[in-house]
Amino acid sequence: MLIKRVRGWELPERQATPEGTYMQRRTLVRAMGLGAASLALPGLALAQNKAASDPSAGRYPAPRNDKYGVPTPMTEERQATTYNNFYEFGTDKSIWRAAQKLEVRPWTIKIGGMVEKPFEVGIDDLLAKMQIEERVYRHRCVETWSMIVPWSGFPMRSLVEFCKPLSGAKYVVMKTLSKPSVMREQRDLLYPWPYTEGLAMDEAMNDLAFIATGLYGKPIPQQNGAPLRLVAPWKYGFKNVKSIVSIDFSDKQPVSFWEKLQASEYGFWANVNPEVPHARWSQATEKPLGSSTRIPTLLYNGYAEFVAGLYTDRKAEKLFY
Ligand code: MTE
DSSP: OOOOOSOGGGOOHHHHSOHHHHHHHHHHHHHTTSSGGGGOHHHHHHHHHHHHTSTTGGGOSOOBOOTTOOOSSOOOHHHHHHSOOOGGGOSSSOOHHHHTTOOOSSOEEEEEESBSSOEEEEHHHHHHHSOOEEEEEEEEOTTSEEEEEEEEEEEHHHHHHHHOBOTTOOEEEEEEOOOTTTSGGGGOTTSOSSOEEEEEHHHHTSTTOEEEEEETTEEOOGGGTTTOEEEOTTBBGGGSOOSEEEEEEESSOOOOHHHHHOTTTSOSSOBOOTTSOOSSSOOSEEEETTOSSOEEOOGGGGTHHHHGGGGGGGTTSOTTO
């Protein structure tokens, strides 16, 4: 994500440099052979072996639910698992190696706020209660790259029902693990850690909202948000909080991570709309990972028929960033 921070002298290169220039520099470094190690395949194979020893590995691949379409072409697995945004591990896209250090068992999720009774649940106990399915969704990052990947997991609605929120709850607020010893970027206190995101209750109950615990027919890798992350495919990718450890229900709209940093550029609703530019770039087109050609971006990322109705009574809100 590109942000403007007030204290510019403290910015890591990526935020201080326009993305194009930064990427050219990276390409140059790679061409010089210095970045080649980060693309070496043995490391990736190791990560995949680790995925096979995950206690939930037997739940994948899961039966596919194609009710919401099966967009094509599918992004190559290697692209989607080696080009990531996970700021806790670093501010560039090559964090997948560093993310392997994240232990995802045991993993406890704390449920609280406006619920009948606060409680904690371990990821494997939660998985045992859920029916796992696969959905192929488009993903559109606010930075204008995109991908199409097969997530496995369960509807967000099932998770909400499992949590038993009170009737006055209006928002679901989700947070990422805090672990600066492994998530090294969390030592940079200029960021408002932990990464926090939220959905309005009706968004969370919408058919499309999904909790991913798997990817490409295997447990989801750390770099993509193991052991569980949100997938709201009609919104910009930053809404999709990774490696969730707490779920709270509230009657107040939360202020999310990027909103805290730059509210004029990253809002709460963040629905994809090609006609509403970001403060500093157009959102009209996107570049699929692995492709050199840009394609038009679709309203609600192509999911208007499922979600546009959520916003008919919210026209006064800033819905599209
Ligand atoms: N969640 C956490 N905790 N930290 C992050 O930096 N980045 C977001 C989102 N979730 C992010 C996060 C952004 S900007 C995007 S585009 C997606 O994760 C990227 O998901 P992917 O790496 O699986 O493609």
